[in-house]
Amino acid sequence: MARLIDGKAFAARLRTRIADETAEFVTDTGRRPGLAVVLVGDYAASQVYVRAKQKACEEAGMSGSVHRLAPDTTQAELLAVIARLNADAATDGILVQLPLPDAIDADAVIQAIDPAKDVDGFTTASAGRLLIGLPGLVACTPLGCLMLLKEVAGDLAGKTAVVIGRSDIVGKPMALLLLRESCTVTVAHSRTQDLPAVVRSADIVVAAVGRPEMVKGSWLKPGAIVIDVGINRVPAAAGKTRLVGDVDFDEAEQVAGAITPVPGGVGPMTIACLLHNTLKAARSRAGLNPTT
Numbered sequence: 077m078a079r080l081i082d083g084k085a086f087a088a089r090l091r092t093r094i095a096d097e098t099a100e101f102v103t104d105t106g107r108r109p110g111l112a113v114v115l116v117g118d119y120a121a122s123q124v125y126v127r128a129k130q131k132a133c134e135e136a137g138m139s140g141s142v143h144r145l146a147p148d149t150t151q152a153e154l155l156a157v158i159a160r161l162n163a164d165a166a167t168d169g170i171l172v173q174l175p176l177p178d179a180i181d182a183d184a185v186i187q188a189i190d191p192a193k194d195v196d197g198f199t200t201a202s203a204g205r206l207l208i209g210l211p212g213l214v215a216c217t218p219l220g221c222l223m224l225l226k227e228v229a230g231d232l233a234g235k236t237a238v239v240i241g242r243s244d245i246v247g248k249p250m251a252l253l254l255l256r257e258s259c260t261v262t263v264a265h266s267r268t269q270d271l272p273a274v275v276r277s278a279d280i281v282v283a284a285v286g287r288p289e290m291v292k293g294s295w296l297k298p299g300a301i302v303i304d305v306g307i308n309r310v311p312a313a314a315g316k317t318r319l320v321g322d323v324d325f326d327e328a329e330q331v332a333g334a335i336t337p338v339p340g341g342v343g344p345m346t347i348a349c350l351l352h353n354t355l356k357a358a359r360s361r362a363g364l365n366p367t368t
């Protein structure tokens with residue numbers, strides 16, 4: 077049976093460490109790191125995630141503000157909010173909760189964020205720095221996946237890794253992070269031929285496709301480390317729903333060497349890494365060494 081990678085427990089330890097480092101930052105600078113979260117509309121899941129981010133900030137000793145905007149907010153109004161936050165000295169990190177309403181050009185909004193405050197790591201400046209190996213703010217979900225992988229496997233150099241999914245916010249940055257660790261990386265996607273055979277070649281599998289329980293146990297190399305980024309709500313008994321990942325957990329745990337559960341795996345790491353990035357941005361803006 078696979079070892080369970082407890083992302084919730086790892087995230088809790090990381091958040092405790094960040095709280096200690098935040099206290100040092102406050103002593104050094106006389107101010108708290110500040111995160112501004114911009115939320116447009118009333119998408120139920122986003123409300124939950126944004127509340128969790130604000131609570132996490134407060135628990136870490138940071139200041140977390142939420143800017144709630146109506147569903148019919150215009151692009152110009154949203155850009156004006158971003159411009160104000162870019163200019164605000166007390167704001168170290170800015171994030172726009174996704175998804176945005178269809179009428180808004182999400183890319184234009186994200187690119188308006190000052191890269192020094194881009195704690196989601198989604199701007200072209202942040203993505204470009206990752207691409208060419210410069211230090212910078214890295215997208216929270218792939219960063220959290222990498223931290224879990226290093227915790228379980230230590231040095232990743234020379235391992236074969238398959239990332240399933242090529243999104244700008246998870247798949248692509250994940251592949252670049254694994255490449256930076258000297259893994260041999262394959263990015264698989266909807267047009268990949270014989271996906272099971274590709275996955276079976278991998279020591280490390282990161283599934284980020286958004287398709288419930290798509291990756292089967294028979295696709296895995298025995299002993300592989302499996303990181304499941306999927307968060308899919310599916311129908312369950314008695315008219316209820318339950319959360320499942322992109323990996324068929326019951327099958328995979330019989331074959332894998334280690335595996336993240338859903339919930340309690342990658343999800344909690346996303347918020348812990350947001351705090352990590354906010355402190356990093358604050359330290360950098362205060363002229364301190366960004367890493368402690």
Ligand SMILES: Nc1nc2c(c(=O)[nH]1)N[C@@H](CN(C=O)c1ccc(C(=O)N[C@@H](CCC(=O)O)C(=O)O)cc1)CN2
Nearest residue numbers: 125171172173174175196216339340341342343344346
């Ligand atoms: N601007 C951003 N928007 C979105 C991001 C992001 O990183 N930046 N990621 C997701 C949502 N998200 C954070 O924003 C997020 C999703 C899930 C979790 C999490 O802890 N999930 C739990 C299960 C929660 C549940 O019961 O529903 C888990 O996996 O254990 C945290 C953050 C999209 N938007």
Ligand SMILES: [Mg+2]
Nearest residue numbers: 183243244245
């Ligand atoms: Mg794109």
